[in-house]
Amino acid sequence: MSDSGTGFGATGAAVRAEGKTDRVVVEITDLFAGYLPGINIINGANLVAHKGELIGIIGPNGAGKSTLLKSIFGMVKVRSGEVTVDGESVVGLKSDKLVQRGVGYVPQTNNVFPSLTIEENLQMGLFQAPKTYNERLEFVTSIFAELGKRLKQRAGSLSGGERQMVAMSRALMMDPSVLLLDEPSAGLSPVRQDDAFIRVSDINKAGVTTIMVEQNARRCLQICDRGYVLDQGRDAYHGTGRELLNDPKVIGLYLGTLGAEDH
Known part of the structure; x- marks a missing residue:
């Protein structure tokens, strides 16, 4: 496991496993962002996602986790730093342009x-691309049959878990190169939470x-390739999901409370 001062913490072997590659899809570098003038929620955060990776972001309430996703998706003012998608800066782009660039986003609530x-x-x-409907429908129903x-x-007649499936499917229709998910298990029963992670x-x-x-x-780190622990708007720890799950500092500072619902 690495702390935030030692790089991104991804090994080539881990990235290449199971068809993953070394190609960087998303990179966040020294990012500062916030909603109100003069008040930053994100304070120098760094993150990298290689092609095919599943990246988990955890941290205490108020750490800026959702704000970080919104910063990628153009919903929060970026004050300094860089966000790139497939090697090109996306800072300042509106959400519709980001969708065209291959970024899909599923908010936590009001997502259908x-x-x-x-x-x-x-x-x-x-x-934005209605002619590909049949092709993309085939893809999403291969996952959500x-x-x-x-x-x-x-x-509106669906359960919370079913709505989450619709929201994820809708974001996948544009064939994104990266999908941003904001707390996909929030508000779901334990059984539905497990289904969401699957x-x-x-x-x-x-x-x-x-x-x-x-x-x-805990559940997030169990399924992700690599994880980032966000604290006060910056990446305090990062490493593989297994490394973070077993790191005494992360367990003591974060998992004791963050994982309390996952016994």
Whole structure:
């Protein structure tokens, strides 16, 4: 495991495992960002995601985890530092342009159009490239097979876990090179939480580089290739999921409370 001063903590062997490559998809360098003038929530954060990796971001409440994702997706003002996607800066780009650049984002709440059907939600995810609908529908239903059987059902009638599936599917319709997930297990029952983590793994195994913010720290670290512990807006620790799970400092400072719900 590495602390934030020793680089990104990814080994070539770990990155290349299971079809992953050394190609950098997302890189955050010395990022400062915040909502209000003069007040930064992100304070010098660094992160890298290679092609095919599943990256987990954990940390205490108020650490800036969701803000970091929103900074990547153009929803928070970046004051200094750099965010690149496939080697090109995306700082200052609006969300629609980021989607065109291959960035998918699933917020924690209000992440479906409840008055629309599942099919209409998926079509909304593909409004920039509607001609590829059938091809992308085949892809998302290969991961979320049950959605394919219920396309005419209104999203507002779905359970929380089912809505999460629709939200992830809609973000996948544009064939993103990276998918940003903000606490996909939040508010779900323990059984649905397990299902959400399985689906995240399935998405990643299908070849989608994934960056996930998650409050259920232990479960997140169990499935991710590498993890970052965010504290006060900067990456305090990072390493493989296994390294962080077994590191005494991380256990003592973070996992004791962050993983309390995952016994």
